[in-house]
Amino acid sequence: MLPDALSQKLGHTFQDQALLKRALTHASADAITSNERLEFLGDRVLGLIVAEKLHALYPQDAEGALALKFNALARGAACAKAAMAAGLAEHVILANSEKSAGGRDKPAILSGVCEAVIAALYLDGGMAAARNFVERYWADQFEELGHDMRDxxxxxxxxxxxxxxxxxxxxxxxxxxxxxxxxxxxxxxxxxxxxxxxxxxxxxxxxxxxxxxxxxxxxxxxxxxx
Known part of the structure; x- marks a missing residue:
């Protein structure tokens, strides 16, 4: 059983605890039951949520302007930032070697875990659960869209x-x-x-x-x- 504090941060109590555990499992800990497939799905769910919100927030923007904003919000760095804000780093399941190498602080690992958790929320609680998480932990990044978005x-x-x-x-x-x-x-x-x-x-x-x-x-x- 994963900590109740994590459920509070995610804004959702999982019916399928094994699904959440899988979302938190990096391939270094278990290549067979890792979060990689969930990461694939979560990337698409995140993309839809972000695109939908941008479409509603910026009705005057042309496609190119929307794409620039989308890329700023859906890239790995944005996911890693959201993962840190949600406190996912302390719950990531890693091999001991990866822990020793500072895996909990690696943007690539945090980004993947964040996308996998979004997929798990979607599968366990529907789009509403996934959207609630994204709107909560991407709020600051949406507010920063007026800043320099060039990579x-x-x-x-x-x-x-x-x-x-x-x-x-x-x-x-x-x-x-x-x-x-x-x-x-x-x-x-x-x-x-x-x-x-x-x-x-x-x-x-x-x-x-x-x-x-x-x-x-x-x-x-x-x-x-x-």
Whole structure:
């Protein structure tokens, strides 16, 4: 039996406790009964809920503007942020090796668990249960839609271009790939002329590049501010 506190955070008491347990089980702990299939379903349920809400909130937006907002809300970073807000990290079921490697703090793992939990809510309580969770833990992110929604790599690229024609584009290089196939870990180095290279990591090469770009932006942008 999972803690009652978790049910309160999810806003739903599961009739099928095994379903919730599966949603919280990372492949490192049990590749056969992991949350990967639920993650697949949850991604689609989340997409529908977000798209429906955006369609209602922004009746004047063209398709392109809606797509930009959708991508900001449905990407892995948004799911990981919601997972942290919902307190899912402490309930993720991981192999001991993954726990030791800081798995509870890895955005890729948190994102997958969040999507799997959304699927479990949908299967156990219907769309209303899933929608309640998304509206609760994505509320701040919906409010932030007016902010810069470009992904970190795009922002770093545009920053480099704005420095002038002699400024080189950011360079990304893969430095490490570790972990099993079901839970890989990538380390990527990002570099722009005039600054020390910075490394980022993630569950995919793209996520690692975005993480590296985020870390590098935190260094270069303040130095460019008058």
């Amino acid at each position: 970190p790599k795009t922002r770093l690229q545009e920053w480099a271009q704005a420095r002038g024609k002699d400024s080189a584009a950011p360079v990304y290089s893969l430095k490490e790939r570790a972990g099993p196939d079901h839970a890989p870990r990538f380390v990527v180095e990002a570099q722009v002329p005039g600054f020390d290279p910075v490394r980022g990591e993630g569950g995919s090469k793209r996520q690692a590049e975005q993480d590296a770009a985020t870390r590098l932006l935190a260094i270069v942008v303040p130095q460019e501010t008058p």
